[in-house]
């Protein structure tokens with residue numbers, strides 16, 4: 001199991017410290033250790049029951065947008081199976097999809113996503129690459145990539161293109 005730090009926000013409604021815990025607005029991001037590998041597994045298991053994974057994988061939403069969708073899917077599950085999606089599982093799915101979309105939106109600005117996805121690197125190497133890309137971003141767009149954005153992207157890359 002690989003636990004990677006990803007910046008997420010929470011509602012304070014989960015007791016497991018791994019998924020905890022920040023009471024505050026959705027756009028307040030804090031560093032929390034999240035197991036993105038597990039999150040991807042949970043996403044694959046629970047989000048393929050009624051439709052293909054292409055449905056969520058083809059959409060781009062921010063964290064608040066995913067929260068709303070997953071909340072609706074929880075209700076769809078209750079209606080159809082008599083049982084909803086647990087809050088920790090909802091949280092993992094939202095984190096996974098938000099990290100994926102952050103990577104896609106940020107790292108497609110100057111070159112194809114196949115550039116990073118065609119490589120495999122360990123965590124330290126991805127951190128270095130993303131830092132360098134942040135400098136490239138500053139040179140081209142005048143702004144570095146914020147820490148939370150970098151952490152989400154590193155987390156996603158360690159999970160999808162790690163070693």
Ligand code: HEC
Nearest residue numbers: 046047049050051055056059069070072073076077080093
């Ligand atoms: C119980 C069946 C069921 C499960 C389980 C389910 N879905 Fe859905 N999903 C639906 C139905 C029905 C629709 C179309 C109506 C709607 O949007 O609520 C839909 C539509 C969608 C859409 C398109 C609409 C939008 O808001 O963008 C997305 C994305 C989506 N689902 C993602 C997910 C994710 C992520 C999960 C896992 C948490 C999931 N679904 C699990 C039944 C389900």
Ligand code: HEC
Nearest residue numbers: 106107109110111115116119129130132133136137140153
């Ligand atoms: C502002 C433009 C820009 C953005 C945004 C950008 N890149 Fe790059 N990327 C470049 C340039 C220019 C190169 C070639 C020079 C270099 O490696 O710095 C490159 C090369 C790469 C390489 C090949 C070199 C290596 O180290 O393996 C990878 C992988 C990569 N980028 C990943 C990413 C990731 C991940 C992101 C999102 C965080 C990203 N890029 C965002 C401009 C950008």
